[in-house]
Amino acid sequence: MLSKIGNFLWFLLCGLWLGLVWWLLGAIMFIFIITIPWGKAAFMLGKFSFFPFGQTVISRKELKGGEKDIGTGVFGLIGNIIWFIIAGIWLAILNIIWGAVWCVTIIGIPFGIQCFKLAGASLVPIGKTVVKNELAVAAKKQNAEERLTKIRSKD
Numbered sequence: 001m002l003s004k005i006g007n008f009l010w011f012l013l014c015g016l017w018l019g020l021v022w023w024l025l026g027a028i029m030f031i032f033i034i035t036i037p038w039g040k041a042a043f044m045l046g047k048f049s050f051f052p053f054g055q056t057v058i059s060r061k062e063l064k065g066g067e068k069d070i071g072t073g074v075f076g077l078i079g080n081i082i083w084f085i086i087a088g089i090w091l092a093i094l095n096i097i098w099g100a101v102w103c104v105t106i107i108g109i110p111f112g113i114q115c116f117k118l119a120g121a122s123l124v125p126i127g128k129t130v131v132k133n134e135l136a137v138a139a140k141k142q143n144a145e146e147r148l149t150k151i152r153s154k155d
Contacts, residue, residue, distance in 0.1 A: 009111075015049055
């Protein structure tokens, strides 16, 4: 219930504009064929920007139990390096500044935390997806259990 209230207030105060800007950038990136991977990342960040409460950004590789796709392999790494240099670092800094501004008041702290989550997501978004927090926790737990089983079987 709190995440719904938080998402509603976030959407009214800044989420609508953030998400629309991300989607506009994504549409522009789809016009130029070579920038489609960044356009997909922009749409993902736009979706996350609309309603960030109760959601998190997770690697598709981690979500799929280690299964790679084009965005989580070498091409995704190259795309994220380019993104980081051109836009990621600047977007993260901007989101951190806004997060600090929101955190000045006690009421704004939840919004500041969402800005910090957006900062992390905007650093290297290629190969990532937005899921509910519970799904991300379950996927990480299952992957950790599988890694632990592999480690134990080597001994």
